[in-house]
Amino acid sequence: MTMRAKIAAALLALGLTTAPAFAETIEVKMLNRGENGSMVFEPDYVELKPGDRVKFRVGHKSHNAASIDGMVPADYAGFKGQINEEIEVSFDTPGFYGIKCSPHFAMGMVMLIKVGEAELTEAFRKAEVPGRARGRFDAIFARIDQAKAAQ
Numbered sequence: 001m002t003m004r005a006k007i008a009a010a011l012l013a014l015g016l017t018t019a020p021a022f023a024e025t026i027e028v029k030m031l032n033r034g035e036n037g038s039m040v041f042e043p044d045y046v047e048l049k050p051g052d053r054v055k056f057r058v059g060h061k062s063h064n065a066a067s068i069d070g071m072v073p074a075d076y077a078g079f080k081g082q083i084n085e086e087i088e089v090s091f092d093t094p095g096f097y098g099i100k101c102s103p104h105f106a107m108g109m110v111m112l113i114k115v116g117e118a119e120l121t122e123a124f125r126k127a128e129v130p131g132r133a134r135g136r137f138d139a140i141f142a143r144i145d146q147a148k149a150a151q
């Protein structure tokens with residue numbers, strides 16, 4: 001058991017909390033081809049609680065997962081997996097995180113992660129990315145805006 005799980009279990013035993021927010025791990029696949037076309041992360045958008053983790057799985061070879069400079073919370077150090085590396089990344093700071101596959105960034109292989117409460121800023125929406133990545137991010141932003149408008 002991790003220290004966090006032990007603490008949560010202890011609090012639960014003491015009746016100090018009724019709804020412990022256990023951290024979860026969400027899997028994202030790196031694929032040559034998926035529902036949204038070629039060179040994709042699937043799913044291309046996930047919402048996390050602070051402390052949740054994403055495991056980037058090798059669906060097809062020759063991909064990696066890396067954070068995009070300029071599309072992460074201020075002061076975030078960033079991460080970069082090796083090609084074909086299945087990395088698990090923990091996301092603690094609320095905000096939006098743009099993720100790319102380094103060799104296929106120009107082909108639009110990107111995804112977006114939201115952690116906790118966060119708003120899409122104009123600066124984030126307009127961050128400089130290659131054209132095909134721009135199209136995919138704009139499609140994700142549109143889905144987020146639609147979901148918000150429907151609330």
Ligand SMILES: [Cu+2]
Binds near residue numbers: 039063
């Ligand atoms: Cu790739």
